[in-house]
Amino acid sequence: MKDTYKTLFEPYTLPNGVELKNRIIMAPMTNYSSDDEGFVTEEELAYYRERSAGTGTVITAVAYITPGGKGFPGEISAHSDEMIPSLRKLAATIKGEGAKAILQIFHAGRMAPPELLPDGQPVSASAVKANRPGLVEPRELTEEEIETIIQEFGDATRRAIEAGFDGVEIHGANTYLIQQFFSPHSNCRTDKWGGTTIPRRAAFPLAVIDRVNAAAEEHARDPFIIGYRLSPEEIEEPGITMEDTLQLVDTLAKQKLDYLHVSVQDFWGGSIRDKEDERSRVVLIQERVGDKLPVIGVGSIHTPDDAVKALETGVPLVALGRELIMEPKWVQKVQVGEEDTIRTTLRPDNQEELVVPDNLWSRILSVKGWFPVEEGE
Numbered sequence: 001m002k003d004t005y006k007t008l009f010e011p012y013t014l015p016n017g018v019e020l021k022n023r024i025i026m027a028p029m030t031n032y033s034s035d036d037e038g039f040v041t042e043e044e045l046a047y048y049r050e051r052s053a054g055t056g057t058v059i060t061a062v063a064y065i066t067p068g069g070k071g072f073p074g075e076i077s078a079h080s081d082e083m084i085p086s087l088r089k090l091a092a093t094i095k096g097e098g099a100k101a102i103l104q105i106f107h108a109g110r111m112a113p114p115e116l117l118p119d120g121q122p123v124s125a126s127a128v129k130a131n132r133p134g135l136v137e138p139r140e141l142t143e144e145e146i147e148t149i150i151q152e153f154g155d156a157t158r159r160a161i162e163a164g165f166d167g168v169e170i171h172g173a174n175t176y177l178i179q180q181f182f183s184p185h186s187n188c189r190t191d192k193w194g195g196t197t198i199p200r201r202a203a204f205p206l207a208v209i210d211r212v213n214a215a216a217e218e219h220a221r222d223p224f225i226i227g228y229r230l231s232p233e234e235i236e237e238p239g240i241t242m243e244d245t246l247q248l249v250d251t252l253a254k255q256k257l258d259y260l261h262v263s264v265q266d267f268w269g270g271s272i273r274d275k276e277d278e279r280s281r282v283v284l285i286q287e288r289v290g291d292k293l294p295v296i297g298v299g300s301i302h303t304p305d306d307a308v309k310a311l312e313t314g315v316p317l318v319a320l321g322r323e324l325i326m327e328p329k330w331v332q333k334v335q336v337g338e339e340d341t342i343r344t345t346l347r348p349d350n351q352e353e354l355v356v357p358d359n360l361w362s363r364i365l366s367v368k369g370w371f372p373v374e375e376g377e
């Protein structure tokens, strides 16, 4: 291995004392391959088995905590105790390759496609439709329903513990329910779950964090990792601004969390609200958090040089998403000095070799510009 890459392979100890064997994490990626009831399938397990040996930690595709919060076809479910054996297979597959296994959990809120929901009716903080095609106006949640959803985050955490996961990542990013409560676009409530100030709009995310912690304290025998993922900005007007996020980050840094995961497409990318502000959102958050909470940086970290450069900003951990789909052995190749052979494009005939489930593969090929796909034979 090249000397310059050694920093990628230094172990890292999280605030709860759990040691990660290196600095590279598999980013959470939905693969559309669980069955209709949310049970993990063999092809999904094969996909994780192929990718878990190199990285120190694998964050799974997002799992829904309640049927009313399902966001994708073929999504993993953590919504009932019946799912625990399925979750156990997933955790065992990842851990069997030597990585820590973290289950990402969420409620899709107003982003849920109606046809996936038991009653066809998405819910959210307020009855404000997202500006995306194919979605419908959500129904505003009652206070009682909000309490239930918070409890369901706790219940899903207990299931993750019983299934043998090392931790959960609370998905507070990518416009889903937790973010919807923090956003002035989707949260117009005037009760204790909303309002014009940051602390009021942070009430729901903080309640979820508290309940997840309570579940871990009650049920986990070993230290349990609890991470939080956020998106720094929203394009909407009104929408989450960087200043809002930096205030939220100050609050998150005081919570019992093991890391903060900044969800962006490009680690070095600037503001999506102000094109003139080109400062990296991840770096701004890292500077704000300092050493109060470990930050995971992600987004277009294609090469080991990119990963080293990201760590040099002070971020202790980096996550790889598309890179690990295109090159399941990314980490091992760096380890043995074969980084020049890391695959950075796909051909339509690579699916079998890369062990990618059918549904994920057809999405990859059908969404233009998502992955660099070469013309196939």
Ligand SMILES: Cc1cc2nc3c(=O)[nH]c(=O)nc-3n(C[C@H](O)[C@H](O)[C@H](O)COP(=O)(O)O)c2cc1C
Binding pocket: 027, 028, 029, 030, 031, 060, 061, 062, 104, 171, 173, 174, 229, 263, 264, 265, 266, 298, 299, 300, 301, 319, 320, 321, 322, 323
């Ligand atoms: C196929 C695919 C599925 C994704 N699903 C999720 C998801 O379930 N949860 C999540 O937080 N982010 C999800 N993401 C975003 C990634 O975690 C990551 O932030 C993004 O791809 C940028 O990193 P990359 O440039 O290394 O791919 C997904 C990305 C891809 C490519």
